[in-house]
Amino acid sequence: MAEPLLHLSGVHTHIGPYHILHGVDFAAPAGQLTMLLGRNGAGKTTTLRTIMGLWQASSGTIRFDGNDITKNGTPDIACAGIGYVPESMGIFAGLTVRENIVLAARSGPVDSARLDWMLGLFPALRRFWNLPAGNLSGGQKQMLAIARAIAEPRRLLLIDEPTKGLAPVMVRSMIEAFKALKEAGETILLVEQNFHAASVLGDTVIVMDDGRVVHSGIMSELVADKNLQRRLLGLSLDTHQ
Numbered sequence: 001m002a003e004p005l006l007h008l009s010g011v012h013t014h015i016g017p018y019h020i021l022h023g024v025d026f027a028a029p030a031g032q033l034t035m036l037l038g039r040n041g042a043g044k045t046t047t048l049r050t051i052m053g054l055w056q057a058s059s060g061t062i063r064f065d066g067n068d069i070t071k072n073g074t075p076d077i078a079c080a081g082i083g084y085v086p087e088s089m090g091i092f093a094g095l096t097v098r099e100n101i102v103l104a105a106r107s108g109p110v111d112s113a114r115l116d117w118m119l120g121l122f123p124a125l126r127r128f129w130n131l132p133a134g135n136l137s138g139g140q141k142q143m144l145a146i147a148r149a150i151a152e153p154r155r156l157l158l159i160d161e162p163t164k165g166l167a168p169v170m171v172r173s174m175i176e177a178f179k180a181l182k183e184a185g186e187t188i189l190l191v192e193q194n195f196h197a198a199s200v201l202g203d204t205v206i207v208m209d210d211g212r213v214v215h216s217g218i219m220s221e222l223v224a225d226k227n228l229q230r231r232l233l234g235l236s237l238d239t240h241q
């Protein structure tokens with residue numbers, strides 16, 4: 001069987017004196033959307049930051065596309081083709097939507113076909129093209145952050161809670177955008193608290209608790225098993241549509 005695009009084995013992460021990840025193991029297959037779920041404080045963000053090299057794994061191995069990237073610096077990891085959208089989004093509020101996207105494309109201007117595709121995913125960005133990004137709504141800012149991550153082709157996207165705090169109509173737009181990203185064949189590792197979004201988008205699912213992977217499998221099997229959901233995720237998940 002082909003090696004998965006991303007593979008974590010036995011990853012431990014310490015932040016200062018705190019031992020946060022305790023031997024995390026999982027794989028994200030190419031061309032799939034892998035959901036990373038878990039209660040607050042389970043270690044999801046720390047996992048994404050460790051993959052990106054923003055926290056250094058204290059032991060264990062992270063392999064990407066067949067290469068060991070565990071000790072690589074963040075710029076090298078980004079250059080290898082991993083895009084990261086943190087919860088804080090990291091957009092430039094004082095720059096226009098256009099300028100934010102131009103800046104994100106490090107290797108030169110975004111070609112017009114790609115730009116059309118991106119703005120088709122997030123039509124609001126086209127409407128506010130010349131407006132400062134700081135004037136956008138929370139959901140539109142989140143869309144801009146994702147558009148920045150895909151301004152250049154990526155091998156893998158890590159996205160942290162893109163629907164957090166969004167109104168239901170915005171959550172629906174975000175779900176549609178992710179469906180289109182999936183259809184385009186993108187490989188995505190997505191942290192999500194909204195179980196409806198997770199259930200319609202996820203191919204595979206990893207559930208973390210207390211810095212460990214406590215479940216991994218097919219998303220549709222978790223969706224079908226209410227007891228398993230309750231046991232793994234408690235009642236903290238937002239099931240609003």
Ligand SMILES: Nc1ncnc2c1ncn2[C@@H]1O[C@H](COP(=O)(O)OP(=O)(O)OP(=O)(O)O)[C@@H](O)[C@H]1O
Pocket residue numbers: 015018020038039040041042043044045046047
């Ligand atoms: N900079 C830090 N210093 C110390 N502890 C931290 C730091 N960042 C995170 N932690 C701790 O690490 C644990 C995992 O946090 P993390 O943010 O990875 O969880 P999460 O699953 O993403 O949670 P949430 O869903 O609330 O965002 C938590 O107990 C958190 O308090």
